[in-house]
Amino acid sequence: MAQVEVESKPSRHSLPDATGHFGPYGGMYVPETLVTPLFELAEAYREAWEDPAFHRELDLQLKTYAGRPTELYFAERLTRHLGGARVYFKREDLLHTGAHKINNALGQALLAKRMGKKRIIAETGAGQHGIATASVCAKLGLECIIYMGAVDMERQALNVYRMRLSGAEVRGVDAGQKTLKEAINEAIRDWVTHVRSTHYVLGSALGAHPYPMMVRNFHKVIGEETRLQIMEAEGRLPDEMVACIGGGSNAIGFFFDFLDDPGVRLTGVEAGGYGIAPGKHAARFEGGKLGVLQGCKTFILQNPDGQIDVTHSVSAGLDYAAIGPEHAYYRDRKRIDFAYATDEETLEAFRMCARMEGIIPALESAHALACVAKRAPRLPSDSVIVVNLSGRGDKDVQEAARLMDAVEQAR
Protein backbone atom coordinates (compact mmCIF):
# COMPACT_ATOMS: atom_id res chain seq x y z
CA MET A 1 0.00 0.00 0.00
CA ALA A 2 1.33 3.44 -0.89
CA GLN A 3 2.49 5.49 2.02
CA VAL A 4 0.57 8.66 2.76
CA GLU A 5 2.83 11.68 2.51
CA VAL A 6 2.84 13.88 5.57
CA GLU A 7 2.88 17.55 4.76
CA SER A 8 5.36 19.67 6.69
CA LYS A 9 3.07 22.68 6.89
CA PRO A 10 -0.64 23.13 6.29
CA SER A 11 -1.37 23.95 2.63
CA ARG A 12 -4.01 26.47 1.68
CA HIS A 13 -6.19 23.52 0.65
CA SER A 14 -5.98 21.77 4.02
CA LEU A 15 -7.40 24.78 5.87
CA PRO A 16 -9.60 25.06 7.78
CA ASP A 17 -9.21 21.81 9.75
CA ALA A 18 -12.16 19.49 10.45
CA THR A 19 -13.46 21.76 13.22
CA GLY A 20 -13.19 24.85 11.06
CA HIS A 21 -10.01 26.36 12.49
CA PHE A 22 -7.46 28.41 10.63
CA GLY A 23 -4.76 28.11 13.30
CA PRO A 24 -6.30 29.76 16.37
CA TYR A 25 -9.06 31.48 14.36
CA GLY A 26 -12.49 30.41 13.11
CA GLY A 27 -14.27 27.47 14.71
CA MET A 28 -17.93 26.95 15.63
CA TYR A 29 -19.04 29.17 18.51
CA VAL A 30 -22.78 28.58 18.30
CA PRO A 31 -25.73 27.45 20.41
CA GLU A 32 -25.69 23.69 20.87
CA THR A 33 -28.75 23.18 18.67
CA LEU A 34 -26.76 24.46 15.68
CA VAL A 35 -23.71 22.23 16.03
CA THR A 36 -25.26 19.19 14.34
CA PRO A 37 -26.85 21.25 11.53
CA LEU A 38 -23.50 22.93 10.86
CA PHE A 39 -21.72 19.57 10.61
CA GLU A 40 -24.53 18.35 8.32
CA LEU A 41 -24.10 21.45 6.18
CA ALA A 42 -20.33 20.88 6.04
CA GLU A 43 -20.93 17.30 4.92
CA ALA A 44 -23.56 18.23 2.31
CA TYR A 45 -21.25 20.92 1.01
CA ARG A 46 -18.27 18.54 0.77
CA GLU A 47 -20.34 16.00 -1.09
CA ALA A 48 -21.68 18.63 -3.52
CA TRP A 49 -18.24 20.13 -4.07
CA GLU A 50 -16.90 16.70 -5.06
CA ASP A 51 -19.77 16.09 -7.48
CA PRO A 52 -19.02 17.11 -11.08
CA ALA A 53 -22.77 17.53 -11.70
CA PHE A 54 -22.96 20.23 -9.01
CA HIS A 55 -20.08 22.11 -10.65
CA ARG A 56 -21.65 21.77 -14.09
CA GLU A 57 -24.85 23.40 -12.81
CA LEU A 58 -22.99 26.07 -10.79
CA ASP A 59 -20.69 26.94 -13.71
CA LEU A 60 -23.62 27.17 -16.10
CA GLN A 61 -25.53 29.53 -13.79
CA LEU A 62 -22.43 31.60 -13.05
CA LYS A 63 -22.01 32.04 -16.79
CA THR A 64 -25.55 32.56 -18.02
CA TYR A 65 -27.19 34.18 -14.98
CA ALA A 66 -24.38 35.99 -13.16
CA GLY A 67 -22.19 36.89 -16.12
CA ARG A 68 -18.88 35.06 -15.55
CA PRO A 69 -16.11 35.21 -16.47
CA THR A 70 -15.76 38.91 -15.67
CA GLU A 71 -13.24 40.92 -17.67
CA LEU A 72 -9.73 41.92 -16.61
CA TYR A 73 -9.43 45.53 -17.74
CA PHE A 74 -6.24 47.58 -18.22
CA ALA A 75 -6.93 51.02 -16.70
CA GLU A 76 -4.75 52.93 -19.13
CA ARG A 77 -5.59 56.53 -18.23
CA LEU A 78 -5.54 55.82 -14.51
CA THR A 79 -2.12 54.18 -14.96
CA ARG A 80 -0.81 57.28 -16.75
CA HIS A 81 -2.41 59.55 -14.15
CA LEU A 82 -0.77 57.71 -11.24
CA GLY A 83 2.56 57.47 -13.08
CA GLY A 84 3.90 54.09 -11.93
CA ALA A 85 2.69 50.49 -11.96
CA ARG A 86 0.37 49.28 -14.67
CA VAL A 87 -3.09 49.07 -13.05
CA TYR A 88 -5.68 46.42 -13.98
CA PHE A 89 -9.25 46.09 -12.71
CA LYS A 90 -10.89 42.71 -12.15
CA ARG A 91 -14.43 43.65 -13.12
CA GLU A 92 -16.69 42.00 -10.51
CA ASP A 93 -18.77 45.18 -10.80
CA LEU A 94 -20.12 43.84 -14.09
CA LEU A 95 -21.87 40.88 -12.46
CA HIS A 96 -25.65 40.59 -12.19
CA THR A 97 -26.97 42.55 -9.16
CA GLY A 98 -23.78 44.65 -9.20
CA ALA A 99 -21.15 42.93 -7.08
CA HIS A 100 -19.25 39.72 -6.37
CA LYS A 101 -21.92 38.65 -3.84
CA ILE A 102 -23.93 36.74 -6.46
CA ASN A 103 -21.12 34.09 -6.71
CA ASN A 104 -21.79 33.01 -3.14
CA ALA A 105 -25.57 33.49 -3.16
CA LEU A 106 -25.88 31.29 -6.24
CA GLY A 107 -23.58 28.61 -4.84
CA GLN A 108 -25.36 28.41 -1.49
CA ALA A 109 -28.85 28.48 -3.00
CA LEU A 110 -27.98 25.60 -5.33
CA LEU A 111 -26.60 23.73 -2.31
CA ALA A 112 -29.78 24.41 -0.31
CA LYS A 113 -31.89 23.08 -3.17
CA ARG A 114 -29.75 19.95 -3.30
CA MET A 115 -30.25 19.51 0.46
CA GLY A 116 -34.02 19.72 -0.04
CA LYS A 117 -34.35 23.00 1.88
CA LYS A 118 -37.01 25.18 0.36
CA ARG A 119 -36.86 28.11 2.76
CA ILE A 120 -33.93 30.54 2.57
CA ILE A 121 -33.00 33.20 5.10
CA ALA A 122 -30.25 35.81 4.89
CA GLU A 123 -29.07 38.98 6.60
CA THR A 124 -28.25 42.20 4.85
CA GLY A 125 -26.66 45.52 5.79
CA ALA A 126 -26.94 47.94 2.90
CA GLY A 127 -28.96 45.45 0.91
CA GLN A 128 -26.41 44.08 -1.57
CA HIS A 129 -26.35 40.56 -0.16
CA GLY A 130 -30.12 40.68 0.31
CA ILE A 131 -30.63 41.57 -3.34
CA ALA A 132 -28.25 38.87 -4.56
CA THR A 133 -30.03 36.28 -2.38
CA ALA A 134 -33.54 37.46 -3.28
CA SER A 135 -32.69 37.34 -6.99
CA VAL A 136 -31.28 33.84 -6.84
CA CYS A 137 -34.26 32.62 -4.79
CA ALA A 138 -36.68 34.05 -7.36
CA LYS A 139 -34.75 32.30 -10.08
CA LEU A 140 -34.73 28.94 -8.27
CA GLY A 141 -38.27 29.21 -6.87
CA LEU A 142 -37.22 29.25 -3.20
CA GLU A 143 -38.98 31.05 -0.35
CA CYS A 144 -36.80 33.96 0.80
CA ILE A 145 -36.75 35.94 4.04
CA ILE A 146 -34.24 38.76 4.52
CA TYR A 147 -33.42 40.22 7.94
CA MET A 148 -32.41 43.86 7.89
CA GLY A 149 -31.89 46.46 10.61
CA ALA A 150 -34.69 49.06 10.81
CA VAL A 151 -32.18 51.89 10.40
CA ASP A 152 -30.70 50.24 7.31
CA MET A 153 -34.20 49.72 5.87
CA GLU A 154 -34.84 53.40 6.12
CA ARG A 155 -31.46 54.37 4.62
CA GLN A 156 -31.80 51.82 1.81
CA ALA A 157 -35.49 52.04 0.99
CA LEU A 158 -34.90 51.42 -2.71
CA ASN A 159 -33.01 48.20 -2.00
CA VAL A 160 -35.85 47.03 0.24
CA TYR A 161 -38.19 47.56 -2.69
CA ARG A 162 -35.89 45.67 -5.05
CA MET A 163 -35.86 42.66 -2.71
CA ARG A 164 -39.63 42.72 -2.34
CA LEU A 165 -40.05 43.03 -6.09
CA SER A 166 -38.13 39.75 -6.43
CA GLY A 167 -40.58 38.13 -4.02
CA ALA A 168 -38.54 38.24 -0.82
CA GLU A 169 -40.06 39.05 2.56
CA VAL A 170 -37.95 41.73 4.26
CA ARG A 171 -38.19 41.64 8.06
CA GLY A 172 -37.06 44.73 9.95
CA VAL A 173 -34.99 44.28 13.11
CA ASP A 174 -35.53 46.81 15.88
CA ALA A 175 -32.93 45.72 18.43
CA GLY A 176 -29.74 47.55 19.41
CA GLN A 177 -28.20 49.77 16.74
CA LYS A 178 -30.79 48.38 14.27
CA THR A 179 -28.13 47.58 11.66
CA LEU A 180 -26.21 44.57 10.33
CA LYS A 181 -25.05 42.98 13.58
CA GLU A 182 -28.61 42.81 14.92
CA ALA A 183 -29.88 41.49 11.58
CA ILE A 184 -27.37 38.62 11.81
CA ASN A 185 -28.49 37.83 15.38
CA GLU A 186 -32.08 37.65 14.19
CA ALA A 187 -31.17 35.41 11.24
CA ILE A 188 -29.31 33.05 13.59
CA ARG A 189 -32.36 32.99 15.89
CA ASP A 190 -34.62 32.10 12.96
CA TRP A 191 -32.22 29.39 11.86
CA VAL A 192 -32.14 27.78 15.31
CA THR A 193 -35.96 27.55 15.21
CA HIS A 194 -36.41 26.37 11.60
CA VAL A 195 -33.19 24.54 10.87
CA ARG A 196 -34.88 21.44 9.37
CA SER A 197 -36.56 23.34 6.56
CA THR A 198 -34.25 26.31 6.23
CA HIS A 199 -30.85 27.19 4.86
CA TYR A 200 -29.12 30.33 6.09
CA VAL A 201 -27.22 32.04 3.23
CA LEU A 202 -24.51 33.92 5.11
CA GLY A 203 -23.09 36.77 3.05
CA SER A 204 -19.36 36.90 3.76
CA ALA A 205 -16.36 34.72 4.70
CA LEU A 206 -17.44 34.91 8.33
CA GLY A 207 -19.48 33.12 10.97
CA ALA A 208 -19.20 29.53 12.17
CA HIS A 209 -17.61 26.70 10.18
CA PRO A 210 -18.27 25.73 7.38
CA TYR A 211 -19.26 29.23 6.23
CA PRO A 212 -15.82 30.88 5.94
CA MET A 213 -14.54 27.95 3.88
CA MET A 214 -17.67 27.54 1.79
CA VAL A 215 -18.00 31.24 1.00
CA ARG A 216 -14.30 31.42 0.08
CA ASN A 217 -14.63 28.47 -2.28
CA PHE A 218 -17.67 29.97 -4.02
CA HIS A 219 -15.60 33.13 -4.66
CA LYS A 220 -12.21 31.66 -5.51
CA VAL A 221 -13.20 31.66 -9.17
CA ILE A 222 -12.34 35.40 -9.07
CA GLY A 223 -8.64 34.70 -8.51
CA GLU A 224 -8.58 31.68 -10.83
CA GLU A 225 -9.88 33.77 -13.69
CA THR A 226 -7.48 36.60 -12.82
CA ARG A 227 -4.50 34.25 -13.08
CA LEU A 228 -5.40 33.16 -16.61
CA GLN A 229 -6.28 36.68 -17.69
CA ILE A 230 -3.13 38.39 -16.40
CA MET A 231 -0.97 35.66 -17.97
CA GLU A 232 -2.73 36.37 -21.24
CA ALA A 233 -2.34 40.16 -20.90
CA GLU A 234 1.14 40.45 -19.38
CA GLY A 235 2.70 37.00 -19.74
CA ARG A 236 3.42 36.91 -16.00
CA LEU A 237 1.84 37.12 -12.57
CA PRO A 238 1.15 40.54 -11.03
CA ASP A 239 3.47 42.15 -8.48
CA GLU A 240 0.58 43.09 -6.23
CA MET A 241 -3.13 42.39 -5.81
CA VAL A 242 -5.37 44.69 -3.78
CA ALA A 243 -8.92 44.19 -2.49
CA CYS A 244 -11.16 45.82 0.08
CA ILE A 245 -12.14 43.82 3.18
CA GLY A 246 -15.46 43.88 4.99
CA GLY A 247 -15.98 40.29 6.14
CA GLY A 248 -13.36 39.39 3.59
CA SER A 249 -15.16 37.37 0.90
CA ASN A 250 -14.17 39.27 -2.24
CA ALA A 251 -10.59 39.54 -0.97
CA ILE A 252 -10.11 35.86 -0.08
CA GLY A 253 -11.78 34.82 -3.35
CA PHE A 254 -9.39 37.07 -5.25
CA PHE A 255 -6.25 36.08 -3.27
CA PHE A 256 -6.78 32.37 -2.68
CA ASP A 257 -5.28 31.08 -5.92
CA PHE A 258 -2.14 33.22 -5.33
CA LEU A 259 -1.35 32.29 -1.72
CA ASP A 260 1.43 29.95 -2.90
CA ASP A 261 3.04 32.57 -5.16
CA PRO A 262 5.38 34.47 -2.83
CA GLY A 263 6.26 36.97 -5.58
CA VAL A 264 2.69 38.30 -5.58
CA ARG A 265 2.08 40.77 -2.78
CA LEU A 266 -1.48 40.53 -1.43
CA THR A 267 -2.99 43.57 0.25
CA GLY A 268 -6.36 43.84 1.98
CA VAL A 269 -7.79 47.29 2.65
CA GLU A 270 -10.04 47.92 5.64
CA ALA A 271 -12.31 50.88 6.30
CA GLY A 272 -10.49 53.66 8.14
CA GLY A 273 -13.65 55.77 8.44
CA TYR A 274 -12.97 59.12 10.10
CA GLY A 275 -9.59 57.83 11.34
CA ILE A 276 -8.40 55.22 13.84
CA ALA A 277 -10.21 56.01 17.11
CA PRO A 278 -12.84 53.92 18.94
CA GLY A 279 -16.22 54.12 17.21
CA LYS A 280 -14.87 56.02 14.19
CA HIS A 281 -13.74 53.24 11.85
CA ALA A 282 -14.03 49.54 10.95
CA ALA A 283 -10.33 48.55 10.65
CA ARG A 284 -10.24 45.44 12.84
CA PHE A 285 -6.48 44.95 12.52
CA GLU A 286 -5.87 48.53 13.65
CA GLY A 287 -8.03 48.73 16.77
CA GLY A 288 -9.36 45.19 17.22
CA LYS A 289 -8.57 42.34 19.61
CA LEU A 290 -9.09 38.59 19.54
CA GLY A 291 -12.62 37.63 20.50
CA VAL A 292 -15.72 35.73 19.44
CA LEU A 293 -18.58 37.22 17.47
CA GLN A 294 -21.48 35.50 15.74
CA GLY A 295 -19.96 32.04 15.56
CA CYS A 296 -16.28 32.63 15.01
CA LYS A 297 -13.06 33.58 16.78
CA THR A 298 -11.25 36.42 15.08
CA PHE A 299 -10.19 40.07 15.37
CA ILE A 300 -13.04 42.18 16.63
CA LEU A 301 -13.54 45.86 17.48
CA GLN A 302 -14.59 45.74 21.12
CA ASN A 303 -14.21 47.66 24.35
CA PRO A 304 -12.11 46.33 27.26
CA ASP A 305 -15.19 44.49 28.61
CA GLY A 306 -15.70 42.68 25.32
CA GLN A 307 -18.76 44.72 24.30
CA ILE A 308 -18.81 45.21 20.54
CA ASP A 309 -17.78 48.72 19.47
CA VAL A 310 -19.87 50.94 17.27
CA THR A 311 -18.23 51.05 13.83
CA HIS A 312 -18.24 53.65 11.09
CA SER A 313 -17.48 53.61 7.38
CA VAL A 314 -18.69 55.59 4.40
CA SER A 315 -19.41 52.20 2.81
CA ALA A 316 -22.00 49.99 4.48
CA GLY A 317 -20.39 46.85 3.07
CA LEU A 318 -17.21 47.36 5.13
CA ASP A 319 -18.97 48.54 8.28
CA TYR A 320 -18.73 45.45 10.51
CA ALA A 321 -16.87 44.77 13.78
CA ALA A 322 -15.32 41.39 12.83
CA ILE A 323 -13.03 40.22 10.02
CA GLY A 324 -13.02 36.79 8.39
CA PRO A 325 -10.83 34.29 10.34
CA GLU A 326 -8.74 33.21 7.33
CA HIS A 327 -7.46 36.78 6.97
CA ALA A 328 -6.31 36.79 10.61
CA TYR A 329 -4.42 33.56 9.94
CA TYR A 330 -2.58 34.87 6.88
CA ARG A 331 -1.82 38.15 8.61
CA ASP A 332 0.01 36.23 11.34
CA ARG A 333 1.99 34.38 8.68
CA LYS A 334 2.71 37.68 6.92
CA ARG A 335 1.24 36.34 3.69
CA ILE A 336 -1.50 38.97 3.38
CA ASP A 337 -0.70 42.60 4.21
CA PHE A 338 -3.34 44.96 5.53
CA ALA A 339 -3.87 48.67 5.08
CA TYR A 340 -6.80 51.00 5.55
CA ALA A 341 -8.30 53.92 3.67
CA THR A 342 -10.24 56.75 5.32
CA ASP A 343 -13.62 57.96 4.08
CA GLU A 344 -11.93 61.02 2.62
CA GLU A 345 -9.30 59.05 0.68
CA THR A 346 -12.04 56.73 -0.50
CA LEU A 347 -14.23 59.52 -1.88
CA GLU A 348 -11.19 60.93 -3.67
CA ALA A 349 -10.49 57.53 -5.26
CA PHE A 350 -14.18 57.13 -6.16
CA ARG A 351 -14.06 60.40 -8.05
CA MET A 352 -10.69 59.63 -9.64
CA CYS A 353 -11.89 56.29 -11.01
CA ALA A 354 -15.02 57.83 -12.51
CA ARG A 355 -13.03 60.71 -14.08
CA MET A 356 -10.19 58.65 -15.45
CA GLU A 357 -11.98 55.53 -16.59
CA GLY A 358 -15.69 56.28 -16.79
CA ILE A 359 -16.27 53.51 -14.26
CA ILE A 360 -18.12 54.35 -11.03
CA PRO A 361 -16.91 51.90 -8.39
CA ALA A 362 -18.75 50.84 -5.25
CA LEU A 363 -17.51 52.85 -2.25
CA GLU A 364 -16.25 49.54 -0.83
CA SER A 365 -14.10 48.95 -3.93
CA ALA A 366 -12.96 52.59 -3.83
CA HIS A 367 -11.10 51.73 -0.58
CA ALA A 368 -8.91 49.36 -2.61
CA LEU A 369 -8.46 52.04 -5.27
CA ALA A 370 -7.37 54.54 -2.60
CA CYS A 371 -4.61 52.12 -1.60
CA VAL A 372 -3.58 51.66 -5.24
CA ALA A 373 -3.45 55.44 -5.68
CA LYS A 374 -0.79 55.57 -2.94
CA ARG A 375 1.13 52.48 -4.03
CA ALA A 376 1.24 52.61 -7.82
CA PRO A 377 3.27 55.86 -8.13
CA ARG A 378 6.04 54.34 -5.99
CA LEU A 379 6.42 51.30 -8.24
CA PRO A 380 8.38 51.08 -11.52
CA SER A 381 6.40 51.42 -14.76
CA ASP A 382 6.96 47.78 -15.72
CA SER A 383 5.30 46.49 -12.53
CA VAL A 384 1.70 45.30 -12.42
CA ILE A 385 -1.07 45.83 -9.85
CA VAL A 386 -4.47 44.17 -10.11
CA VAL A 387 -7.28 45.62 -8.03
CA ASN A 388 -10.53 43.76 -7.43
CA LEU A 389 -13.40 46.04 -8.36
CA SER A 390 -15.81 44.18 -6.10
CA GLY A 391 -18.91 46.13 -7.13
CA ARG A 392 -20.39 49.01 -9.03
CA GLY A 393 -21.22 52.37 -7.54
CA ASP A 394 -24.75 52.99 -8.80
CA LYS A 395 -26.00 52.32 -5.28
CA ASP A 396 -23.61 54.93 -3.88
CA VAL A 397 -23.96 57.96 -6.14
CA GLN A 398 -26.57 59.69 -4.00
CA GLU A 399 -24.54 59.27 -0.83
CA ALA A 400 -21.32 60.34 -2.60
CA ALA A 401 -23.02 63.47 -3.95
CA ARG A 402 -24.26 64.37 -0.47
CA LEU A 403 -20.82 63.86 1.10
CA MET A 404 -18.98 65.74 -1.63
CA ASP A 405 -21.39 68.67 -1.27
CA ALA A 406 -20.71 68.70 2.46
CA VAL A 407 -16.95 68.77 1.78
CA GLU A 408 -17.38 71.66 -0.70
CA GLN A 409 -19.47 73.63 1.78
CA ALA A 410 -16.91 73.15 4.52
CA ARG A 411 -14.23 74.75 2.30
Ligand SMILES: *Cc1c(COP(=O)(O)O)cnc(C)c1O
Ligand atom coordinates in the same frame (compact mmCIF):
# COMPACT_ATOMS: atom_id res chain seq x y z
C1 LIG B 1 -20.52 43.51 0.55
C2 LIG B 1 -19.47 44.14 -0.28
C3 LIG B 1 -18.11 44.17 0.11
C4 LIG B 1 -17.62 43.65 1.43
O1 LIG B 1 -17.78 42.31 1.64
P1 LIG B 1 -16.60 41.27 1.59
O2 LIG B 1 -17.17 40.04 2.13
O3 LIG B 1 -15.47 41.81 2.43
O4 LIG B 1 -16.18 41.15 0.18
C5 LIG B 1 -17.18 44.73 -0.75
N1 LIG B 1 -17.56 45.27 -1.93
C6 LIG B 1 -18.85 45.29 -2.33
C7 LIG B 1 -19.20 45.91 -3.62
C8 LIG B 1 -19.84 44.73 -1.52
O5 LIG B 1 -21.12 44.75 -1.94
